[in-house]
Amino acid sequence: MTTTRGRIDKRQAILDSAFTVFARxxxxxxxxxxxxxxxxxxxxxxxxxxxxxxxxxxxxxAALADDALAxxxxxxxxxxxxxxxxxxxxxVGRKLAECYCDEKSWxxxxxxxxxxxxxxxLQDIVRDRATDKVNDALADRLARLxxxxxxxxxxxxxxxxxxxxxxxxxxxxxxxxxxxxxxAAELDEVTGNAVRTxxxxxxxxxxx
Amino acid sequence: MTTTRGRIDKRQAILDSAFTVFARxxxxxxxxxxxxxxxxxxxxxxxxxxxxxxxxxxxxxAALADDALAxxxxxxxxxxxxxxxxxxxxxVGRKLAECYCDEKSWxxxxxxxxxxxxxxxLQDIVRDRATDKVNDALADRLARLxxxxxxxxxxxxxxxxxxxxxxxxxxxxxxxxxxxxxxAAELDEVTGNAVRTxxxxxxxxxxx
DNA sequence: CTCCTTGTGCACTGGCTAGTGCATTTTATC
DNA sequence: GATAAAATGCACTAGCCAGTGCACAAGGAG
Numbered sequence: 001m002t003t004t005r006g007r008i009d010k011r012q013a014i015l016d017s018a019f020t021v022f023a024r025x026x027x028x029x030x031x032x033x034x035x036x037x038x039x040x041x042x043x044x045x046x047x048x049x050x051x052x053x054x055x056x057x058x059x060x061x062a063a064l065a066d067d068a069l070a071x072x073x074x075x076x077x078x079x080x081x082x083x084x085x086x087x088x089x090x091x092v093g094r095k096l097a098e099c100y101c102d103e104k105s106w107x108x109x110x111x112x113x114x115x116x117x118x119x120x121x122l123q124d125i126v127r128d129r130a131t132d133k134v135n136d137a138l139a140d141r142l143a144r145l146x147x148x149x150x151x152x153x154x155x156x157x158x159x160x161x162x163x164x165x166x167x168x169x170x171x172x173x174x175x176x177x178x179x180x181x182x183x184a185a186e187l188d189e190v191t192g193n194a195v196r197t198x199x200x201x202x203x204x205x206x207x208x
Numbered sequence: 209m210t211t212t213r214g215r216i217d218k219r220q221a222i223l224d225s226a227f228t229v230f231a232r233x234x235x236x237x238x239x240x241x242x243x244x245x246x247x248x249x250x251x252x253x254x255x256x257x258x259x260x261x262x263x264x265x266x267x268x269x270a271a272l273a274d275d276a277l278a279x280x281x282x283x284x285x286x287x288x289x290x291x292x293x294x295x296x297x298x299x300v301g302r303k304l305a306e307c308y309c310d311e312k313s314w315x316x317x318x319x320x321x322x323x324x325x326x327x328x329x330l331q332d333i334v335r336d337r338a339t340d341k342v343n344d345a346l347a348d349r350l351a352r353l354x355x356x357x358x359x360x361x362x363x364x365x366x367x368x369x370x371x372x373x374x375x376x377x378x379x380x381x382x383x384x385x386x387x388x389x390x391x392a393a394e395l396d397e398v399t400g401n402a403v404r405t406x407x408x409x410x411x412x413x414x415x416x
Numbered sequence: 417c418t419c420c421t422t423g424t425g426c427a428c429t430g431g432c433t434a435g436t437g438c439a440t441t442t443t444a445t446c
Numbered sequence: 447g448a449t450a451a452a453a454t455g456c457a458c459t460a461g462c463c464a465g466t467g468c469a470c471a472a473g474g475a476g
Contacts, residue, residue, distance in 0.1 A: 010453080026325060028236040031433060042454045043435085053434065114322030116385060117234060123384060131381070158401050161378050169373030173339070176331060177324060193366050200409035218423080239463060250424045251465090261464065 011049055013039045018060040023107035027057055027115050054119065057111075062125050064108045069130040071099050076134065079141035081148035086199055088145075093167055093191040100168050101187070106178030135160050151202050159202060166194035219257050221247045226268040231315035235265055235323050262327065265319075269330060272316045273337040279307050280342040287349035289356035294407055296353075301375055301399040308376050309395070314386030343368050359410050367410060374402035 017039035021030045032053055036043040050056040075095035079088060099105060108126070116123045139160035146153040153159045170190045175182050182190075225247035229238045240261055244251040258264040283303035287296060307313060316334070324331045347368035354361040361367045378398045383390050390398075 026236075026322070028234075029326070032435085033433075044455090045453055047435070048452075110321060110325060113318060113385065114234070116387070117318060118237070120387065123387065127384075161381070162374055162401065162405055165373045165377030166370055169377045170369050173369070176335075177321065179324070179328065179331065193370065197370055197405075197409045201405045202408070240465085241463080252425090253423055255465070256422075 010039075010041060010045060014041060014046055014049060014056070015060050015063050017041075018056050019064055019104075019107070022057060022060060022111060023104075027111060032056075057115070058119070058122065058125065061108065061111060061122060062129065064104060065126045065129040068099070068102075068105055068108060069133055071102070072096065072130065072134040073137055075099055076137045076141060079138070079145070081145050081150055085145060085150040085203065086195060089163075089195045089198065090191060093163070093195050094187065096164075097167055097171060097187050097191050100171055101175060101178070101182055103178070106175075110178070135164065138163065150204055152204050153202050159198075162201075163194065163198050166197055167191065170194070218247075218249060218253060222249060222254055222257060222264070223268050223271050225249075226264050227272055227312075227315070230265060230268060230319060231312075235319060240264075265323070266327070266330065266333065269316065269319060270333050270337060272312060273334045276307070276310075276313055276316060277338040277341055279310070280304065280338065281345055283307055284342065284345045284349060287346070287353070289353050289358055293353060293358040293411065294403060297371075297403045297406065298399060301371070301403050302395065304372075305375055305379060305395050305399050308379055309383060309386070309390055311386070314383075318386070343372065346371065358412055360412050361410050367406075370409075371402065371406050374405055375399065378402070 014035065018035050021035045021038055024030075025034070032043055032046060035056070036046055039046075046056060050059060075092055075098075078095065079092045081088075112122055112126055135157070139156040142151065142153060142159050142163070143156040145151045146156065151159075167190065170193070171182070171187075172178075174180070174186060174190065222243065226243050229243045229246055232238075233242070240251055240254060243264070244254055247254075254264060258267060283300055283306075286303065287300045289296075320330055320334055343365070347364040350359065350361060350367050350371070351364040353359045354364065359367075375398065378401070379390070379395075380386075382388070382394060382398065
């Protein structure tokens with residue numbers, strides 16, 4: 001009774017297609033029939049697994065949030081006090097920038113923004129599963145850098161908040177909410193600006 | 209033929225109601241009948257003025273963008289090199305924070321995020337009418353401060369971008385995308401954090 | 417007084433879609 | 447091969463809503 005007869009395969013296929021279709025058409029626009037067709041599955045199968053359209057949507061969003069969390073945490077992991085702070089921060093910032101600009105991330109944010117008014121739980125799902133954890137992890141790492149004497153930080157949470165802000169807000173504007181693909185050069189520029197300002201504010205060495 | 213027989217009054221009433229209803233229900237959810245009922249107007253009148261639902265929506269968004277622009281510019285105006293930079297930046301930052309957290313601003317952003325995928329012009333409307341102009345104005349003012357020797361800025365545009373980032377990104381997170389009302393204390397805190405970091409990075413005096 | 421613009425009220429079409437019911441088929445497990 | 451869970455195909459209901467058509471009312475302009 002451990003295997004459930006291809007149930008998981010179908011379930012995953014449905015979740016994948018659901019996100020694809022929802023991301024492309026928007027939650028309201030997307031029809032369950034389209035999701036079913038895309039997943040190569042009967043509509044009934046979807047209702048068997050998820051009950052109704054809204055639950056399907058929540059499940060798809062949750063799955064994407066988990067995915068985004070994993071990628072963001074991997075980026076933060078690289079933040080270790082074993083090299084020049086500028087170098088490490090640039091590397092991590094650049095990775096975070098890539099995560100932020102990923103097409104799936106943008107789709108997730110769009111769906112979240114569009115629907116959290118009618119489904120408030122959505123925001124909690126994403127926050128609990130991804131945003132908060134990434135911020136915490138970043139704050140932890142920055143605290144270590146501070147302890148190693150590489151940064152002058154009083155509140156690691158605020159520092160993490162601001163490092164994120166310096167990265168994401170410019171990316172949001174410059175990529176036109178994800179509709180314009182940013183080249184490597186522009187990603188480097190934004191990352192560079194963010195790290196430079198961050199270090200001018202929090203670096204332990206005086207910057208000219 | 210100058211007066212258009214109460215046309216303008218109706219038009220304005222429709223635009224106001226349209227934004228209210230769209231903001232509350234979302235573009236797709238909102239029905240034109242509801243807008244008409246809220247405005248105290250026949251459905252036909254709406255179609256006479258705006259042609260179809262989408263045009264009505266665009267017009268409502270544009271009107272709100274104009275509104276937001278005016279309020280944001282007023283805030284930036286206060287940025288003059290006649291007092292302590294910390295003091296002036298705090299005042300302006302605080303005003304910008306209030307603009308950003310205004311209920312109408314949040315509604316506008318939500319609608320924009322929700323619909324720009326299917327109506328790409330929306331983003332241009334808002335950018336041309338509001339975002340760009342505010343950023344430019346802010347950059348201009350920061351440049352003046354730099355010229356007055358109160359800031360060490362190389363690129364005013366980047367400085368404006370980052371000042372905005374340090375304000376808006378934390379506000380976005382902390383207010384849960386506008387669903388949680390921030391108290392004065394928290395607005396002060398975010399503004400204070402932003403100004404402190406900004407001045408540590410760009411202030412002309414050394415900060416301890 | 418008359419005309420013409422503007423607005424009203426109501427009924428209606430046409431299109432779309434969530435969710436269901438049912439008979440049938442696949443498929444994993446024993 | 448028997449069995450039961452899982453999946454399929456198709457038809458169908460019921461609801462929602464943008465946009466239209468038509469007859470009619472109001473009210474300022476000439």
